[in-house]
Amino acid sequence: MKILFVSSEMVPLAKSGGLGDVIGALPKAVREEGQDARVVMPLYKQIKDRYGDQLKFMRWSMNKLGWRTMYSGLFSMEIDGVPVYFIDNEYYFGHDSLYLDYAFDIERFSFFQRAVLEALGDPMQFEPDILHLNDWQSGMIPVLLEAHYKAHGYHTNVQCIYTIHNLKFQGIHGKERIQDLMELQDRYMSDDGVMKDGVPNFMKAGILYSNRVTTVSPTYAEEIKQDYYGEGLNDLLSAQSWKVVGVLNGIDVDSYNPETDQTLAKNYSVRTFQTGKKANKLALQEEIGLEQREDVPLLAMITRLTSQKGLDLLLHIADELISQDIQLVILGTGDEFYENAFHDLEWYHPDKVRSMIMFDEELARRIYASADLFLMPSMFEPCGLGQMIAMRYGSLPVVRETGGLKDTVVPYNKFDGSGTGFSFSNINAHEFLFAIKDALEVYHDYPDSWNQLIRQAMSSDFSWERSAKRYIELYEVILSEVQ
Numbered sequence: 313m314k315i316l317f318v319s320s321e322m323v324p325l326a327k328s329g330g331l332g333d334v335i336g337a338l339p340k341a342v343r344e345e346g347q348d349a350r351v352v353m354p355l356y357k358q359i360k361d362r363y364g365d366q367l368k369f370m371r372w373s374m375n376k377l378g379w380r381t382m383y384s385g386l387f388s389m390e391i392d393g394v395p396v397y398f399i400d401n402e403y404y405f406g407h408d409s410l411y412l413d414y415a416f417d418i419e420r421f422s423f424f425q426r427a428v429l430e431a432l433g434d435p436m437q438f439e440p441d442i443l444h445l446n447d448w449q450s451g452m453i454p455v456l457l458e459a460h461y462k463a464h465g466y467h468t469n470v471q472c473i474y475t476i477h478n479l480k481f482q483g484i485h486g487k488e489r490i491q492d493l494m495e496l497q498d499r500y501m502s503d504d505g506v507m508k509d510g511v512p513n514f515m516k517a518g519i520l521y522s523n524r525v526t527t528v529s530p531t532y533a534e535e536i537k538q539d540y541y542g543e544g545l546n547d548l549l550s551a552q553s554w555k556v557v558g559v560l561n562g563i564d565v566d567s568y569n570p571e572t573d574q575t576l577a578k579n580y581s582v583r584t585f586q587t588g589k590k591a592n593k594l595a596l597q598e599e600i601g602l603e604q605r606e607d608v609p610l611l612a613m614i615t616r617l618t619s620q621k622g623l624d625l626l627l628h629i630a631d632e633l634i635s636q637d638i639q640l641v642i643l644g645t646g647d648e649f650y651e652n653a654f655h656d657l658e659w660y661h662p663d664k665v666r667s668m669i670m671f672d673e674e675l676a677r678r679i680y681a682s683a684d685l686f687l688m689p690s691m692f693e694p695c696g697l698g699q700m701i702a703m704r705y706g707s708l709p710v711v712r713e714t715g716g717l718k719d720t721v722v723p724y725n726k727f728d729g730s731g732t733g734f735s736f737s738n739i740n741a742h743e744f745l746f747a748i749k750d751a752l753e754v755y756h757d758y759p760d761s762w763n764q765l766i767r768q769a770m771s772s773d774f775s776w777e778r779s780a781k782r783y784i785e786l787y788e789v790i791l792s793e794v795q
């Protein structure tokens with residue numbers, strides 16, 4: 313099968329979050345299963361600056377975008393064996409950040425989507441069977457494909473699958489402006505089409521007009537049909553539930569490998585974690601100025617500092633938690649409110665708390681390797697990577713049972729010893745505290761069970777292979793349905 317991923321991000325070229333990680337790994341994993349997966353994305357300034365000499369120019373054209381006629385260049389390059397196409401336009405993508413001002417982003421990604429469709433087939437020398445679309449930045453593609461191409465006999469065999477990584481950002485703007493950018497007939501610009509609450513909504517379009525919709529964990533695929541998680545699209549997702557499927561993300565198990573990770577004080581495996589994790593803990597305590605004690609439980613959080621991550625629950629029970637014999641390390645950046653709150657927490661408890669308000673990937677790895685418990689009490693979590701990385705490094709996650717956290721962390725069962733972490737169900741700070749206390753009890757009083765849990769966590773399979781196979785099954789289902 314020929315599959316073209318359409319994305320605004322791809323590691324290592326451009327990343328602002330989980331989407332970049334997924335597109336950096338999934339197409340490669342799909343290729344390893346014998347399918348011809350490729351990627352198309354914008355040619356951002358940072359890619360031009362870093363990879364300019366490797367980019368191969370393919371062609372240029374002038375594309376219509378409402379009243380504008382815009383230059384669109386097509387370049388290509390191979391990344392890790394994956395062919396990647398780039399849409400070039402300096403006015404839209406020659407900037408230092410991936411995303412700019414919201415209103416301009418609507419125009420930038422309208423241009424991008426139309427340019428991608430113009431480039432299919434001869435220009436790219438690639439006519440995909442499947443367009444694999446991602447988030448609002450490519451949500452209009454199935455509508456544009458139908459209205460501008462299939463209706464006129466072009467690309468009639470191309471089918472669409474749409475993956476929701478973040479339901480919160482939907483791509484919404486005034487009707488007149490979108491009409492101008494997209495040039496769609498009235499029947500598409502209606503409540504039965506792309507309109508939602510009086511305005512066009514790119515994410516609604518992606519959901520409604522694609523053959524299948526996926527999101528990044530099975531539990532989140534169910535949750536988003538409810539009011540609390542649905543971001544206003546829950547009714548649509550319920551009505552379309554026959555086509556909504558959850559496929560769990562993986563992590564890059566080669567990069568996140570405590571046996572080979574060069575940033576650690578000491579490498580370790582599932583057989584040597586007892587000495588390995590202690591050495592890392594002592595080194596981290598020295599690095600960040602906490603008392604060097606290998607027996608004290610080290611609790612960690614590595615996260616964007618935003619309300620989604622359940623930080624209010626942690627702040628609510630922070631004093632009670634810190635009254636225990638523990639050390640708490642927080643690495644994150646984000647909302648000023650939380651940055652200040654964690655800064656204050658360290659100020660009040662300098663002997664037990666370190667709040668590092670920064671983004672530092674290497675420090676993050678050292679923390680994953682050193683921590684005994686990794687806290688992730690999220691309000692919602694489409695998939696979550698932090699808990700998987702933590703388990704891979706043998707730090708046991710304490711999570712709220714939501715989205716991908718529920719699907720990846722098996723809660724400890726003290727009767728049969730099964731599990732890979734600890735969990736609680738309600739958005740309730742003391743439930744969270746009790747889950748941590750349960751974990752601390754096992755840590756202190758049942759070292760054999762604790763070590764067994766670490767072994768089980770480190771042995772979990774978070775590779776992309778399983779997810780890639782699931783996506784391939786979905787592509788096959790889609791193609792069999794239209795034959």
Ligand code: ADP
Pocket residue numbers: 329330614615616643644645670671672673676695696697698699701
């Ligand atoms: P989200 O995509 O919602 O931010 P995930 O858990 O899916 O949450 O992914 C977060 C990723 O970003 C993880 O790899 C985590 O280690 C990393 N990360 C988050 N904050 C920081 C930080 N301040 N420094 C280094 N890495 C971070």
